[in-house]
Amino acid sequence: MFEKILIANRGEIAVRVIRACKEMGVRTVAVHSTADAGALHVNLADESYCIGGPRAQESYLNEDAIITVALETGAKAIHPGYGFLSENAGFARECRDCGLVFVGPTPEVISRMGDKDVARRTARAAGVPVVPGCDLIASPEDATAEAERIGCPVLIKARSGGGGRGIRKVERPEDAAAAFEEARAEAESAFGDGECYMEKFVHPAHHVEVQILADAAGHVLSLGERECSVQRRNQKLLEESPAPCLDGHDDIRAAIHKAARDLAREVGYVGVGTIEFLYTDDGAFYFMEMNTRLQVEHPVTEMVTGLDLVKWQLRVAAGQPLPQRGDEVPPVKRAIECRINAETPDFLPSCGTVTGLHAPGGPWVRFDSALYQGAKVPPYYDSMLGKLIVSSPTREEAIRKMRAALGELVIEGVSTNVDLQFDILANREFAAGMYHTNLMEHLYE
Numbered sequence: 544m545f546e547k548i549l550i551a552n553r554g555e556i557a558v559r560v561i562r563a564c565k566e567m568g569v570r571t572v573a574v575h576s577t578a579d580a581g582a583l584h585v586n587l588a589d590e591s592y593c594i595g596g597p598r599a600q601e602s603y604l605n606e607d608a609i610i611t612v613a614l615e616t617g618a619k620a621i622h623p624g625y626g627f628l629s630e631n632a633g634f635a636r637e638c639r640d641c642g643l644v645f646v647g648p649t650p651e652v653i654s655r656m657g658d659k660d661v662a663r664r665t666a667r668a669a670g671v672p673v674v675p676g677c678d679l680i681a682s683p684e685d686a687t688a689e690a691e692r693i694g695c696p697v698l699i700k701a702r703s704g705g706g707g708r709g710i711r712k713v714e715r716p717e718d719a720a721a722a723f724e725e726a727r728a729e730a731e732s733a734f735g736d737g738e739c740y741m742e743k744f745v746h747p748a749h750h751v752e753v754q755i756l757a758d759a760a761g762h763v764l765s766l767g768e769r770e771c772s773v774q775r776r777n778q779k780l781l782e783e784s785p786a787p788c789l790d791g792h793d794d795i796r797a798a799i800h801k802a803a804r805d806l807a808r809e810v811g812y813v814g815v816g817t818i819e820f821l822y823t824d825d826g827a828f829y830f831m832e833m834n835t836r837l838q839v840e841h842p843v844t845e846m847v848t849g850l851d852l853v854k855w856q857l858r859v860a861a862g863q864p865l866p867q868r869g870d871e872v873p874p875v876k877r878a879i880e881c882r883i884n885a886e887t888p889d890f891l892p893s894c895g896t897v898t899g900l901h902a903p904g905g906p907w908v909r910f911d912s913a914l915y916q917g918a919k920v921p922p923y924y925d926s927m928l929g930k931l932i933v934s935s936p937t938r939e940e941a942i943r944k945m946r947a948a949l950g951e952l953v954i955e956g957v958s959t960n961v962d963l964q965f966d967i968l969a970n971r972e973f974a975a976g977m978y979h980t981n982l983m984e985h986l987y988e
């Protein structure tokens with residue numbers, strides 16, 4: 544195992560990784576921006592270094608500064624968390640060239656799966672069904688022609704997109720050209736890459752994703768699936784495992800898991816990763832994308848399998864074999880996660896200082912956050928403050944437990960989406976376990 548690692552992230556995920564390291568006897572180096580000087584991850588790490596200004600470009604995306612700190616402090620590996628540099632193949636390569644272990648798959652795998660257009664073709668080659676669509680769109684005229692061929696509604700999606708951004712819905716072929724120009728401009732400014740492709744808009748659909756864990760010897764395990772159909776603007780709000788839409792469909796569940804493992808094997812995947820699918824109630828499923836990193840909602844899988852994914856990520860990165868043989872680790876419970884975001888009821892980001900905080904407790908209640916009384920919530924980063932996760936033997940009890948836990952949670956000083964999470968839990972479609980990616984639209988009706 545590594546003696547010391549650097550965590551190239553902030554917020555709850557940096558804290559999560561530091562906690563795993565403490566349990567494993569691994570020393571930790573934190574990096575931070577000037578805005579995060581008082582942040583929890585800075586306090587919890589064995590060493591911490593300020594690497595730049597508040598904007599991510601100056602600090603958490605400052606590759607040279609991060610690598611310099613790692614080399615100077617004698618860290619052997621860099622854990623990128625999620626977001627920031629976690630899916631940056633150039634950074635992973637730079638780490639390798641400097642003799643540092645990047646905790647994740649190889650740069651080659653990251654670039655192959657990070658380009659969603661190439662990932663689609665890779666999935667097809669592995670025999671995994673993909674959403675009907677087209678390769679890269681060459682021009683506005685091409686966009687119109689493809690929208691006609693595929694059949695509206697369609698989505699125009701950025702090949703480098705992520706976090707639910709860079710996606711445009713097109714209802715009529717005559718709108719495709721303008722939507723393409725818009726999507727291209729947005730993707731160019733958000734991801735530095737304007738290339739887009741097109742997919743049939745699949746609806747009503749479930750977002751079902753499979754958690755993969757693979758070691759360097761080529762052993763691939765699937766650790767159950769998660770349903771993440773509760774989304775607003777293509778961003779996840781609440782996740783659960785197992786996926787209720789697959790209850791009673793064990794054959795389809797097995798086929799989705801097998802497709803995910805096949806794809807991971809096809810690319811020689813090592814580490815934790817997630818393969819996202821759209822699933823329709825007629826039993827069809829389509830590959831959507833692969834996230835070559837630890838996922839925000841990984842605790843849901845940890846709760847149902849009993850495995851610590853961050854520890855396994857580090858062990859696999861250090862060359863150790865997987866915990867068990869076979870193809871999958873079956874879930875033994877139900878778990879739900881609510882993302883707690885700092886936002887106003889109209890979804891505007893909220894920032895400030897946390898003046899009061901009470902975290903819920905009790906068995907199988909987990910609150911992953913970097914909050915403390917007096918913590919600053921700066922305006923420069925993602926609005927997610929933390930995640931509340933619960934598990935129970937049944938889904939009904941898990942929902943009741945989540946309601947109780949949300950009721951105990953007190954965050955003062957910034958506005959949060961806790962009331963919205965209560966509304967979701969009370970929704971009839973959600974309670975019945977039969978909801979699609981349009982649930983949030985129904986919630987507002």
Ligand code: ADP
Pocket residue numbers: 625626627630703704705706707734778779834837838839840925
């Ligand atoms: P998950 O797939 O784990 O649910 P999200 O899509 O919510 O993750 O993204 C997690 C974090 O990573 C968010 O802060 C999001 O803005 C960021 N992120 C995801 N993909 C990208 C990307 N391609 N470029 C930049 N940031 C990204």
Ligand code: ADP
Pocket residue numbers: 674698700704705706707708710742743744745746748750774777778819821831832980
């Ligand atoms: P990101 O990298 O931003 O996470 P995804 O490709 O995973 O992008 O898509 C984000 C979300 O958008 C999905 O979870 C799903 O709800 C919706 N979506 C994406 N592609 C389609 C599609 N072809 N049809 C219907 N919904 C889609």
Ligand code: MG
Pocket residue numbers: 819832
């Ligand atoms: Mg996605």
